[in-house]
Amino acid sequence: MNDQVPSATELLQQRLMLVGEISTLNAQALKLLQSLAGTEMEMLRIELEIGKTGASAQLVRELHKAGKNAEAIRATQTECDDRISDAEREVAELDHLLATAQQT
Numbered sequence: 001m002n003d004q005v006p007s008a009t010e011l012l013q014q015r016l017m018l019v020g021e022i023s024t025l026n027a028q029a030l031k032l033l034q035s036l037a038g039t040e041m042e043m044l045r046i047e048l049e050i051g052k053t054g055a056s057a058q059l060v061r062e063l064h065k066a067g068k069n070a071e072a073i074r075a076t077q078t079e080c081d082d083r084i085s086d087a088e089r090e091v092a093e094l095d096h097l098l099a100t101a102q103q104t
Contacts, residue, residue, distance in 0.1 A: 008101045015094045018087050025084045032080060036073045042066045 006014070046063045053059075 018091050022087045029080045032077045039070045
Protein backbone atom coordinates (compact mmCIF):
# COMPACT_ATOMS: atom_id res chain seq x y z
CA MET A 1 0.00 0.00 0.00
CA ASN A 2 1.33 3.43 -0.91
CA ASP A 3 1.14 5.89 2.00
CA GLN A 4 2.81 8.70 0.08
CA VAL A 5 0.90 11.97 0.36
CA PRO A 6 0.26 13.68 -3.01
CA SER A 7 2.02 16.98 -3.56
CA ALA A 8 0.10 20.25 -3.59
CA THR A 9 0.56 20.40 -7.36
CA GLU A 10 -0.95 16.94 -7.78
CA LEU A 11 -3.85 17.89 -5.52
CA LEU A 12 -4.45 21.05 -7.53
CA GLN A 13 -4.41 19.06 -10.77
CA GLN A 14 -6.97 16.64 -9.35
CA ARG A 15 -9.08 19.57 -8.19
CA LEU A 16 -8.94 21.19 -11.62
CA MET A 17 -10.08 17.97 -13.27
CA LEU A 18 -12.96 17.64 -10.82
CA VAL A 19 -14.06 21.24 -11.30
CA GLY A 20 -14.12 20.61 -15.06
CA GLU A 21 -16.19 17.49 -14.48
CA ILE A 22 -18.63 19.44 -12.30
CA SER A 23 -18.94 22.07 -15.00
CA THR A 24 -19.74 19.40 -17.59
CA LEU A 25 -22.26 17.76 -15.27
CA ASN A 26 -23.93 21.10 -14.54
CA ALA A 27 -24.29 21.70 -18.29
CA GLN A 28 -25.83 18.25 -18.64
CA ALA A 29 -28.19 18.98 -15.74
CA LEU A 30 -29.31 22.20 -17.41
CA LYS A 31 -30.00 20.39 -20.69
CA LEU A 32 -32.01 17.78 -18.82
CA LEU A 33 -34.01 20.49 -17.08
CA GLN A 34 -34.77 22.13 -20.42
CA SER A 35 -35.74 18.79 -21.92
CA LEU A 36 -38.03 18.03 -19.00
CA ALA A 37 -39.69 21.43 -19.31
CA GLY A 38 -40.34 20.79 -23.00
CA THR A 39 -41.77 17.35 -22.26
CA GLU A 40 -44.02 18.75 -19.53
CA MET A 41 -45.23 21.44 -21.92
CA GLU A 42 -46.06 18.71 -24.44
CA MET A 43 -48.00 16.85 -21.75
CA LEU A 44 -49.96 20.01 -20.95
CA ARG A 45 -50.71 20.54 -24.64
CA ILE A 46 -52.02 16.99 -24.96
CA GLU A 47 -54.10 17.34 -21.78
CA LEU A 48 -55.63 20.54 -23.12
CA GLU A 49 -56.41 18.80 -26.41
CA ILE A 50 -58.03 15.93 -24.53
CA GLY A 51 -60.07 18.47 -22.59
CA LYS A 52 -61.28 20.08 -25.82
CA THR A 53 -61.83 17.07 -28.05
CA GLY A 54 -62.07 14.11 -25.70
CA ALA A 55 -59.66 11.29 -25.03
CA SER A 56 -58.93 9.66 -28.36
CA ALA A 57 -56.74 6.58 -28.36
CA GLN A 58 -54.00 8.54 -30.18
CA LEU A 59 -53.95 11.37 -27.62
CA VAL A 60 -53.90 8.92 -24.72
CA ARG A 61 -50.94 7.10 -26.31
CA GLU A 62 -49.12 10.40 -26.86
CA LEU A 63 -49.76 11.46 -23.25
CA HIS A 64 -48.54 8.10 -21.96
CA LYS A 65 -45.41 8.30 -24.12
CA ALA A 66 -44.66 11.86 -22.94
CA GLY A 67 -45.18 10.78 -19.32
CA LYS A 68 -42.73 7.89 -19.74
CA ASN A 69 -40.24 10.27 -21.34
CA ALA A 70 -40.60 12.69 -18.40
CA GLU A 71 -39.99 9.83 -15.94
CA ALA A 72 -36.83 8.80 -17.79
CA ILE A 73 -35.56 12.38 -17.81
CA ARG A 74 -36.22 12.73 -14.07
CA ALA A 75 -34.31 9.49 -13.38
CA THR A 76 -31.38 10.76 -15.44
CA GLN A 77 -31.55 14.09 -13.57
CA THR A 78 -31.31 12.26 -10.25
CA GLU A 79 -28.25 10.32 -11.44
CA CYS A 80 -26.65 13.54 -12.68
CA ASP A 81 -27.38 15.33 -9.40
CA ASP A 82 -25.82 12.44 -7.48
CA ARG A 83 -22.69 12.59 -9.65
CA ILE A 84 -22.46 16.36 -9.06
CA SER A 85 -22.76 15.85 -5.30
CA ASP A 86 -20.07 13.16 -5.34
CA ALA A 87 -17.69 15.36 -7.33
CA GLU A 88 -18.36 18.33 -5.03
CA ARG A 89 -17.57 16.14 -2.00
CA GLU A 90 -14.30 15.11 -3.65
CA VAL A 91 -13.43 18.78 -4.25
CA ALA A 92 -14.14 19.53 -0.59
CA GLU A 93 -11.84 16.67 0.45
CA LEU A 94 -9.11 17.96 -1.85
CA ASP A 95 -9.56 21.46 -0.45
CA HIS A 96 -9.09 20.03 3.04
CA LEU A 97 -5.94 18.18 1.94
CA LEU A 98 -4.63 21.35 0.29
CA ALA A 99 -5.25 23.38 3.44
CA THR A 100 -3.44 20.76 5.48
CA ALA A 101 -0.54 20.70 3.02
CA GLN A 102 -0.16 24.49 3.29
CA GLN A 103 0.08 24.30 7.07
CA THR A 104 2.97 21.86 6.97
